[in-house]
Amino acid sequence: MELNNQRLSEREFEQERRQVLQSWPTGKEVDFSEGVKFQHALPDSKRFSSVLRQADQSGKTLLQPRAGVALLHEQIALLQHLESSCDLLPTTIDAYTRLNRYDEAGSGITKSLQAGSSLLNGFPAVNHGPKGCRQVVNALNKPVQVRHGTPDARLLSEITLAAGYTSYEGGGISYNIPYAKRVRLESSIRHWQYCDRLVGKYEEEGIRINREPFGPLSGTLVPPFVSHCIMLIEGLLALEQGVKCITLGYGQGGNLIQDVAAIKSLRELGDEVFQAAGFNDYELSTVFHQWMGGFPQEESKAYSVICWGATAAAIAGATKIIVKTPHEACGVPTKEANTHGLEATRQTINMVHEQHFPTTEAMEREVEIIKREVRAVLDQVLNLGRGDIALGTVRAFAAGALDIPFAPADCNAGVLMPVRDNDGAIRLLDPGSVPLPDDVLTFHRDKIAERARQEKREASFHMVVDDVNAVSRSTLIGRPQRRNTVSPIHGL
Amino acid sequence: MQQSTSEPTVILGVIGADCHAVGNKIIMSVLSQLSFQVINLGVMVSQDEFIDAAIEHNAEAILVSSIYGHGEIDCAGLRERCMERGLAEIILYVGGNLVIGKRPFAEVQRLFAGMGYDRVFQPGIDLHDVAKLLRMDIHQRRQPQWNQWLVAGHREHGVLDMAARA
Ligand code: B12
Numbered sequence: 001m002e003l004n005n006q007r008l009s010e011r012e013f014e015q016e017r018r019q020v021l022q023s024w025p026t027g028k029e030v031d032f033s034e035g036v037k038f039q040h041a042l043p044d045s046k047r048f049s050s051v052l053r054q055a056d057q058s059g060k061t062l063l064q065p066r067a068g069v070a071l072l073h074e075q076i077a078l079l080q081h082l083e084s085s086c087d088l089l090p091t092t093i094d095a096y097t098r099l100n101r102y103d104e105a106g107s108g109i110t111k112s113l114q115a116g117s118s119l120l121n122g123f124p125a126v127n128h129g130p131k132g133c134r135q136v137v138n139a140l141n142k143p144v145q146v147r148h149g150t151p152d153a154r155l156l157s158e159i160t161l162a163a164g165y166t167s168y169e170g171g172g173i174s175y176n177i178p179y180a181k182r183v184r185l186e187s188s189i190r191h192w193q194y195c196d197r198l199v200g201k202y203e204e205e206g207i208r209i210n211r212e213p214f215g216p217l218s219g220t221l222v223p224p225f226v227s228h229c230i231m232l233i234e235g236l237l238a239l240e241q242g243v244k245c246i247t248l249g250y251g252q253g254g255n256l257i258q259d260v261a262a263i264k265s266l267r268e269l270g271d272e273v274f275q276a277a278g279f280n281d282y283e284l285s286t287v288f289h290q291w292m293g294g295f296p297q298e299e300s301k302a303y304s305v306i307c308w309g310a311t312a313a314a315i316a317g318a319t320k321i322i323v324k325t326p327h328e329a330c331g332v333p334t335k336e337a338n339t340h341g342l343e344a345t346r347q348t349i350n351m352v353h354e355q356h357f358p359t360t361e362a363m364e365r366e367v368e369i370i371k372r373e374v375r376a377v378l379d380q381v382l383n384l385g386r387g388d389i390a391l392g393t394v395r396a397f398a399a400g401a402l403d404i405p406f407a408p409a410d411c412n413a414g415v416l417m418p419v420r421d422n423d424g425a426i427r428l429l430d431p432g433s434v435p436l437p438d439d440v441l442t443f444h445r446d447k448i449a450e451r452a453r454q455e456k457r458e459a460s461f462h463m464v465v466d467d468v469n470a471v472s473r474s475t476l477i478g479r480p481q482r483r484n485t486v487s488p489i490h491g492l
Numbered sequence: 493m494q495q496s497t498s499e500p501t502v503i504l505g506v507i508g509a510d511c512h513a514v515g516n517k518i519i520m521s522v523l524s525q526l527s528f529q530v531i532n533l534g535v536m537v538s539q540d541e542f543i544d545a546a547i548e549h550n551a552e553a554i555l556v557s558s559i560y561g562h563g564e565i566d567c568a569g570l571r572e573r574c575m576e577r578g579l580a581e582i583i584l585y586v587g588g589n590l591v592i593g594k595r596p597f598a599e600v601q602r603l604f605a606g607m608g609y610d611r612v613f614q615p616g617i618d619l620h621d622v623a624k625l626l627r628m629d630i631h632q633r634r635q636p637q638w639n640q641w642l643v644a645g646h647r648e649h650g651v652l653d654m655a656a657r658a
Contacts, residue, residue, distance in 0.1 A: 095509045095560050099536075104509070108565060119592055121561035149511070179511045181536045220514050294514075297616060329615065330594040332561055337594075408513035408535040465518055472616075 003186045005240050005390040008197045016194060020154045024102050026129030027155050032201075035162030038134070039207040048143040048167035048210040049245040051088065052285050055319055061288075061349055062320045065338050066147060068092030068122030070112035072132045075123045076139045081335040083142055085342040088320065091136060091165070093148035093156065094122030098179065100152055102126050121332055122148070125160055133163030145169060145210070149179040151188040157195040161202060167210035167247075168199065171234035173393065173402075174214035177409040185394050185411045192234075193241055193390075200242020208245050211238050212287060215249020218406040219292030221418040221467060222251060223426045224262035225373035226404060226434075231266065232273045232378065236389050239274060245283045246270075247320065251292040252309045254476045255425040260357075261366035263288060263316035268367075269374055288318035290345070294472040299326035299337075301474060303344050310348035315357055321345065329472060366425075369443065373436055377401065380435045400433030406468075420467050421447035422454050424476040429459055455480055498527070500630045502553040503545045505533035506588075508566030512559035515588065515615075519555070522619040528626070539570050543577050552630045553583035556609075563590035564603070571608025583629050585622075587613030 008016075021027035044050040055062045063086045067078050079089050096105040105124035112119045125133055125146065137144055145167035146160045153175065157168055172189030180188070199209045213234035215227050231248040238246060248270050250262050263286055270284050290309030295302050306324050313321040325341035327333035333341070380401050385392020396402040400413035407414065415432030428436075428444040452459040457480060466478025502523070506516050513535050520532045531549050533541060542554050554574075558567055567586055574582055586609045590600050597614050604612040611625060 095511075095562060099509045101509060104565075108562070111565065117592070119562070119564055121592060181511070181534060218514065294615075327594050331589050332592050334593065406514045406517060408511050461521065465521065468514060468518065 003190055003390050003394060004388050005237060007200075007241055008193055013194070013197050013201075016154075017158075020194070021158060023155055024126055026126060026159060029130045030158045030162045031130075032158075032162060035130075035164070036202065036205045036207060038164050039161075039166070039202065040205075042164065042166070045141065046137075046143050046166065047208070048088065048145060049208040049283065051143050052210060052245070052247065052319055053283060055087075056283075056285050059317060059353075061313055061318055061353060062087035063323055063342055063345055063349070064088040064090060064145070064320055065323050065325075065342055066090050066092045067335075067338060068094060068120075068147075069118035069332075070094065070109050070120035070124065071118065072128050072135060074118060076136055078335050078338075079136065079140055079144070082338055082342065083140060085339050085346070086323070087142065088167075089140055089142050089144045090147045091125065091133075091144055091160075092122045093146065093150065094120040094124050095149075096120070097122070097124045097126050097156065098148050098150040100150075100155075118332075126156055130159050130163045133160050133165065137164035143167065145212070149175050149214070151176045151180045151183040152191045154191055154194045154198075157198050161198065161209060167212060168195065169212045169214055170195070171213040171230070172237065173230050173234060174217060177397075177404050177407045177412045178214075178218045179408075181408050182410055185397055185409075189237065189390055189393065193237065196238045196241035196243050199238070203242050203244055208283075209243075210245045210247060211243045212247040213238075213249060215287065216251025216289045216292040217404050219251055219289075220406040221293070221420070221426050221464070222253075222405060223373075223418050223428060224250065224253065224258065224265070224370050225377065226402075226416070227251065228262070228266055228269060228370065228374045229377050229381070229402060230404075232269060232374065233381065233389055233393055235270060235274060236277055236279075239277070239279045239282060244281065247285045247287050249287045249289060250318075251289040252312055253424075253426045254291065254308070254471070255420075255423055256312055256315070257360075257363055257366055257423075258425040259288075259312040260316040261363055261370060263313075263318050264363075265367045265370040265374070269371060273378065285319035286316075287320040287322060288313035288316060289322045290324045291471060294469065295324065295328035296472050296474055297329045302326040302328055303340075305471060306341055306344050307348045310345040311352055314349045314352035315355075317353075321349070369440060373440060376436055376440075377434060401435055403432045403434055417461070417464060419448060419459060419464050420451070420470075420477050422451035422477075429464065451477075499529045500553070500627070501529040501531065501549050501551045502555055502626070503531050503533065503542055503549065503551045504555045504557075505537035505542060505545075506535040506557040506559065507537055507539070507542070507570075508558065508560075508562050509536060510558060510560040510562065510566070511535050512557070512588075515559060516557060519557070519619060523623060523626075526620070526623045528623070539566075539573050542570070543574060543579060546574075546579055546582060547577070551582070552633065553585060553626060555626075556584065556586045557588045558586065558590050559588040561589060561592040563588065564592070567604065567609070568607055581633060583626075583633060584609045585611050585613065585626070587615070587617065587622075589615060
């Protein structure tokens with residue numbers, strides 16, 4: 001079977017579906033037509049696509065936490081606790097389930113029962129099955145989304161969508177490269193074509209399921225154009241399978257101008273690229289993830305990071321913001337810590353969102369640079385695939401034309417190396433084999449040289465490591481360390 | 493397990509189904525610069541893969557990371573497995589976000605020391621301090637007659653606290 005970007009045929013899908021539903025006992029309980037009936041009966045207030053549409057029209061930024069624990073009744077209690085502080089609910093899936101290790105997830109459930117607390121880092125939805133997941137949906141008054149990191153999420157999608165979840169995060173690239181080690185890109189993309197086709201089948205039954213490619217990727221110094229390329233490719237792949245409601249994501253970088261430019265360019269590029277591919281009948285929204293890299297340990301400092309993300313999202317006008325918690329650096333948050341993150345975010349968004357910030361020259365330039373970078377890379381991806389974006393993506397990763405920093409996957413080159421410039425914007429120290437225009441590369445080099453001069457050191461991997469650690473050590477830019485100094489850079 | 497090379501060989505990896513790669517790449521780069529031979533197995537490493545690599549490379553220590561919270565499940569039994577496979581003496585370090593949720597580190601440390609890990613580290617640790625401890629521990633293991641005495645002494649006097657400091 002050769003991968004290509006074509007809608008899966010009815011025969012191919014149904015044949016595969018039988019195998020998928022046989023792959024674990026709870027799969028046999030999936031009843032698509034019953035699921036369709038249940039989805040039809042949901043009120044709009046519990047439907048992701050409707051709530052997103054309203055927010056988009058009124059220029060609101062919706063809040064969503066992450067949350068997942070091992071046991072069903074605890075998952076319900078957790079989400080009920082969070083419900084009043086947020087607009088959209090999650091169910092974050094545990095890491096064993098993400099890798100289809102349902103046996104281990106099962107023993108995690110058992111051990112959690114014995115321990116009297118959750119020993120899993122998420123909700124093992126496949127083990128709980130369609131009935132368990134249905135109980136989650138029924139217990140809540142807001143829309144619920146599946147949030148995970150699963151290269152082969154076919155069974156999980158069948159179970160959760162039939163149970164009444166109305167949004168599904170992920171994609172064949174964004175849920176492989178940052179989340180897996182040896183999964184071939186061909187197979188994860190193909191498996192996500194299945195998930196998208198399933199969403200397409202619900203769409204054909206009149207049920208709109210929201211799809212959200214995972215924007216932050218490795219969460220670590222990802223330049224906006226890199227994640228934008230992945231978002232747009234996954235958007236195209238989803239549209240081809242019949243998906244109609246797409247939320248494109250971006251993880252906060254920390255430089256306000258770059259972050260606002262990223263959200264603006266993401267939405268504009270979405271329309272540009274999707275329409276150029278012949279799609280007009282879709283709904284587009286954006287999601288901004290509060291800082292996805294290492295957090296400071298102290299809760300007071302974590303709140304500051306959280307609110308800086310909230311500020312950027314509100315100024316950028318993202319449709320949705322994914323909220324972190326004051327426990328981020330330590331471990332899976334308690335429901336109280338999770339609520340506190342939401343409340344801090346709400347306060348900031350409420351204070352910022354009605355202010356209008358005039359666009360500036362620097363902002364426009366940033367938007368233009370991101371767009372040119374994305375266009376250059378996507379052109380090359382299409383060339384490599386001889387017009388086929390799925391095939392082109394696989395070849396582009398093999399050639400290093402698509403390259404995600406700090407990702408664990410074998411099929412990712414890992415040569416591209418980002419570093420911050422003197423204003424904290426993320427630039428390219430080493431572009432690897434990513435095909436960017438010469439003047440854009442010069443721009444990156446100049447920006448980094450400015451910082452190197454300021455710090456009186458060479459730009460090198462040392463600088464990158466300093467940047468990776470910076471936020472958790474209370475700065476944005478990893479300035480050279482001098483013991484016991486807190487003063488900024490002037491003295492250097 | 494006695495070696496005389498000045499560059500000790502250590503095995504590094506992230507255990508279980510854990511995909512967190514950033515810390516792993518940083519430990520790799522720092523320890524290599526500090527003259528350790530680091531065999532980096534990357535993320536999602538099983539207990540047996542750690543041990544296979546330790547045997548193949550005649551390593552003196554295994555550095556286990558667990559970031560994603562399943563450490564309590566994934567890390568249990570590694571010491572026993574090492575013993576079964578003839579590596580009873582190998583140094584085992586473990587670090588990261590070892591358990592689910594925010595728990596007092598002293599508790600986490602007791603838990604993992606009880607599993608047979610020689611030292612337990614929390615995320616904020618300075619890797620240069622880790623390198624010093626590692627060199628010291630390796631040095632001691634290379635001198636068996638001192639070994640028992642020193643290890644016993646250290647356990648009592650709480651050198652393990654150094655790892656707790658961070
Ligand atoms: C970036 C990140 C991600 C990225 C990872 C990208 C990648 N492939 O690497 C993405 C977004 C993909 C991700 C996914 C997930 N993540 Co994550 N992630 C983080 C985050 C924000 C930063 C981690 C990081 O890179 N830090 C920077 C590096 C340099 O630091 P480090 O990893 O801590 O490593 C250093 C030290 O710990 C130490 N160290 C580590 N190991 C060892 C070993 C020894 C022997 C020694 C001496 C030292 C040592 O040295 C390292 C270098 O300085 C942390 C929270 C935080 N720390 O702020 C959560 C966090 C680690 N993630 C978490 C979880 C649960 C997950 C998920 C399971 C999703 C979920 N349920 O929320 C998935 C993982 C799925 C899987 N299969 O593993 C939890 C773990 C919870 C817990 N332990 O209770 C955290 C703590 C967030 C939270 N509070 O919930 N994550």
